Amino acid sequence: MGFLLRWLFAFILLAVTYNPSEWNYVRWVSENWETRTSLAVLFGLILVIAYVLFFTAVLRGIGTFGAILVLALVAAVVWVMFDFGWIDLDNPSTNTWIALVALSVVLAIGMYWGIMWRRMSGQLEVDDEEE
Secondary structure (H helix, E strand, O other): OHHHHHHHHHHHHHHHHOOOOOOOHHHHHHHHOOOOHHHHHHHHHHHHHHHHHHHHHHHHHOHHHHHHHHHHHHHHHHHHHHHOOOOOOOOHHHHHHHHHHHHHHHHHHHHHHHHHHHHHHOOOOOOOOOO
16 A cells, blocks of 8 residues: 555656646646746745655665666556557657656655565664664
8 A cells, every 4th residue: 555655646746747637737837927926936846845855765765777777667568558559659648647657656666665675675674772
């Protein structure tokens, strides 16, 4: 359940920032910058903080090379799905949603990797404190 929550939060973060529908931060800011500048800045800073938290966790969890590998794996899965005719890549809107899912999977795996590694390896995380 922990991985699904991380994936859902990553997907929501990415989709709120930009998606092909009219309900996203980028479109809202472009239409309301003149009248809602203070809200645009506030929401933008909240999004930046969320991205910094995610990217920091991903870089600490799997690193840049690991993120590239996970992204390559997701791209290969998309390629297989395209080859078998399960998805159609002619629609730009569909491509954007596929990219959002792919990037959210990378972010979720990066966030969850430390927990998964400890479970697989049996490692415990212990803080040394001197008394």
